[in-house]
Amino acid sequence: MYQDETLTCEDCGCEFVFTAGEQEFYAEKGLTNKPKRCPECRKQRRQKNRRKRKMYDAVCSKCGAQTQVPFKPTPGKEVYCKDCFAQINAENAATQE
Numbered sequence: 001m002y003q004d005e006t007l008t009c010e011d012c013g014c015e016f017v018f019t020a021g022e023q024e025f026y027a028e029k030g031l032t033n034k035p036k037r038c039p040e041c042r043k044q045r046r047q048k049n050r051r052k053r054k055m056y057d058a059v060c061s062k063c064g065a066q067t068q069v070p071f072k073p074t075p076g077k078e079v080y081c082k083d084c085f086a087q088i089n090a091e092n093a094a095t096q097e
Helices: 020-028 039-049 082-096
Strands: 005-008 015-018 056-059 066-069
Touching: none
Parallel strands: none
Antiparallel strands: 005 015, 056 066
């Protein structure tokens, strides 16, 4: 029913493909307008519009690396860098299966 369609980004002017799968997804969500921006420009726009968070310096409790976190570290509570946090979450997810 859907076919890939080539569109032009209104921000950067590059052509991008609006795939049949994306079109189906848009239809399922009730979205009727085609995207006006390429995936890269959409990503940049989302990041720009995100609320600016104050970041705090911290030391990872697991590997000891310097990191930054979006909350003020509390003494006595563990803080993890992005990599260790992802590893711990993966381990927890594996044990819950």
